[in-house]
Amino acid sequence: MDQKLRFDGRVALVTGAGAGLGKAYALLLAERGALVIVNDLGGGKHGDGKSSMAADKVVDEIIKKGGKAVADYNSVVDGEKVVKTALENFGRIDIVINNAGILRDKSFARISDADWDMINSVHLKGAFKITQAAWPHFRKQNYGRVIMTSSCSGLYGNFGQANYSAAKMALIGLSNTLAIEGKKNNIHCNVIVPTAASRLTENILPPDLFAELKPELIAPVVAWLCHEDCGDNGVVIESSAGWAAKFGASVQVSSDLKYLYEGQENFSAFPTFAILPGLMAIMTSEATLDAIPNIKYDLSQILHGEQYLETYRSMPTNGLLTSKFCIADVMDKGKSAVVIYDVYTFDENNNKICYGQTSVFIVNAGGFGGKRSSDKVVPTQNTPERPADSVITQATVKNQAALYRLSGDLNPLHISPEFASMSGYSEPILHGLCSLGFSVRHVLQQYGRNDPKMFKAVKVRFSKPVVPGETLKTEMWQDGNRILFRTSAVETGIFVTSGDYHTSP
Numbered sequence: 001m002d003q004k005l006r007f008d009g010r011v012a013l014v015t016g017a018g019a020g021l022g023k024a025y026a027l028l029l030a031e032r033g034a035l036v037i038v039n040d041l042g043g044g045k046h047g048d049g050k051s052s053m054a055a056d057k058v059v060d061e062i063i064k065k066g067g068k069a070v071a072d073y074n075s076v077v078d079g080e081k082v083v084k085t086a087l088e089n090f091g092r093i094d095i096v097i098n099n100a101g102i103l104r105d106k107s108f109a110r111i112s113d114a115d116w117d118m119i120n121s122v123h124l125k126g127a128f129k130i131t132q133a134a135w136p137h138f139r140k141q142n143y144g145r146v147i148m149t150s151s152c153s154g155l156y157g158n159f160g161q162a163n164y165s166a167a168k169m170a171l172i173g174l175s176n177t178l179a180i181e182g183k184k185n186n187i188h189c190n191v192i193v194p195t196a197a198s199r200l201t202e203n204i205l206p207p208d209l210f211a212e213l214k215p216e217l218i219a220p221v222v223a224w225l226c227h228e229d230c231g232d233n234g235v236v237i238e239s240s241a242g243w244a245a246k247f248g249a250s251v252q253v254s255s256d257l258k259y260l261y262e263g264q265e266n267f268s269a270f271p272t273f274a275i276l277p278g279l280m281a282i283m284t285s286e287a288t289l290d291a292i293p294n295i296k297y298d299l300s301q302i303l304h305g306e307q308y309l310e311t312y313r314s315m316p317t318n319g320l321l322t323s324k325f326c327i328a329d330v331m332d333k334g335k336s337a338v339v340i341y342d343v344y345t346f347d348e349n350n351n352k353i354c355y356g357q358t359s360v361f362i363v364n365a366g367g368f369g370g371k372r373s374s375d376k377v378v379p380t381q382n383t384p385e386r387p388a389d390s391v392i393t394q395a396t397v398k399n400q401a402a403l404y405r406l407s408g409d410l411n412p413l414h415i416s417p418e419f420a421s422m423s424g425y426s427e428p429i430l431h432g433l434c435s436l437g438f439s440v441r442h443v444l445q446q447y448g449r450n451d452p453k454m455f456k457a458v459k460v461r462f463s464k465p466v467v468p469g470e471t472l473k474t475e476m477w478q479d480g481n482r483i484l485f486r487t488s489a490v491e492t493g494i495f496v497t498s499g500d501y502h503t504s505p
């Protein structure tokens with residue numbers, strides 16, 4: 001984190017700050033000048049017992065290091081009392097980190113009312129009470145930063161945690177609405193989805209993984225979300241082991257608005273959108289269906305196999321485009337066939353906008369005695385063996401393919417269960433170009449300041465289908481201006497896309 005990020009004069013309340021993540025947040029904020037309320041009831045991880053020791057120890061540590069902090073031992077359900085500790089000691093409140101949590105794990109059939117109520121009370125009601133108590137002060141001072149703590153257990157589910165999962169997901173709903181209601185008073189509310197070594201995960205995570213997942217690696221992410229310069233509001237951030245990824249709809253990423261809203265300054269086409277006019281030209285011609293002689297095949301056998309795109313100038317946001325294509329080569333892969341198209345797209349002044357190469361994979365259309373490889377194909381690079389330099393994870397939505405159809409690719413494979421079944425899939429699969437959009441978005445966010453002008457070229461192979469609703473994880477390796485990447489579906493661990501990407505020099 002930037003050494004200049006300071007919290008001088010800000011009062012931060014961290015619940016459950018006696019250990020683990022809460023402690024790491026409290027220590028970091030205090031080190032950066034914040035006056036911290038270290039709230040901890042000092043109970044066990046199932047919500048039993050009470051002790052002032054946990055909070056006192058953290059306060060001592062902060063004071064020894066030259067910081068300022070006071071302890072608070074109230075239950076988070078008594079939100080007013082906790083916030084009162086801040087007001088009485090430091091006269092104001094600026095930051096609330098709702099972190100306190102307990103577990104009452106039981107398989108769904110065995111959850112008692114008490115287990116359900118206790119979990120909801122500490123996680124959900126506690127966050128509600130604390131934040132509501134701070135809210136009028138935030139409004140009055142026109143400033144506030146709130147963090148809700150969700151969990152992968154809420155996002156994806158986890159055996160034995162129905163009560164906890166439900167409460168953790170509910171916190172995202174709470175945050176989304178607070179983000180909307182607080183916006184006009186400069187009150188931001190965001191969600192952290194941490195995976196860290198803590199009291200709650202001690203007996204759940206494998207020991208070597210547990211050792212890697214230091215809370216200190218998540219604390220800078222949370223600190224940044226609490227800072228006055230952070231414009232994020234209503235976002236959900238997953239973070240663990242030193243990486244952080246925004247999760248959720250792209251309208252929540254303020255720099256994405258330029259791709260979505262025609263009234264936005266710098267309204268731009270997303271770079272990979274430039275592939276579409278050429279693809280539409282190919283799809284509306286009969287060329288693919290005539291490409292392989294003496295073999296019968298139809299649209300249900302056709303998949304987007306690979307794609308290359310090289311851009312020469314930005315896609316205009318309106319105007320007439322012309323795409324010209326030719327079949328560059330045809331390959332016989334034995335069982336299947338691959339048709340390679342070269343496509344050039346021009347604007348209305350005949351300026352060349354981009355060159356694209358589309359590989360169309362035709363299942364069961366091989367064996368016609370053609371060649372297996374072609375020197376016309378733009379090669380796909382392998383990703384390095386070393387761990388990725390950065391990772392971004394983002395969920396697609398169940399309606400992702402239905403939404404992507406609005407871009408013009410109306411292939412029924414992506415929407416019709418009957419058609420998908422004819423192609424051999426149990427449900428419609430996502431457009432290759434939609435998955436590619438996710439991967440390139442991740443690279444552009446990570447390495448190109450989300451600026452479409454930073455995009456030069458990309459090549460990918462679609463190696464396995466993506467099902468709408470899956471979460472896509474893009475691992476990235478930097479090699480100068482070239483970013484190698486591969487994208488997998490988190491739910492299955494299967495690699496769906498691999499490729500490389502060039503930024504503008």
Ligand SMILES: CCCCCCC[C@@H](O)CC(=O)SCCNC(=O)CCNC(=O)[C@H](O)C(C)(C)COP(=O)(O)OP(=O)(O)OC[C@H]1O[C@@H](n2cnc3c(N)ncnc32)[C@H](O)[C@@H]1OP(=O)(O)O
Nearest residue numbers: 283288303304305306333361411430431432462463464465
């Ligand atoms: C009218 C026309 C225009 C249409 C344009 C597109 C319109 C869009 O709406 C369509 C889509 O978006 S479809 C969705 C996106 N694509 C996908 O999901 C495909 C995912 N890929 C796969 O499932 C497999 O790779 C699969 C099934 C493609 C191949 O898997 P296998 O059959 O198991 O192949 P494998 O045994 O691994 O390899 C055989 C040879 O083929 C090469 N190859 C593999 N995957 C390839 C791919 N994706 N693209 C190009 N070549 C590919 C292998 O390298 C191998 O060749 P060789 O032995 O010579 O190396």
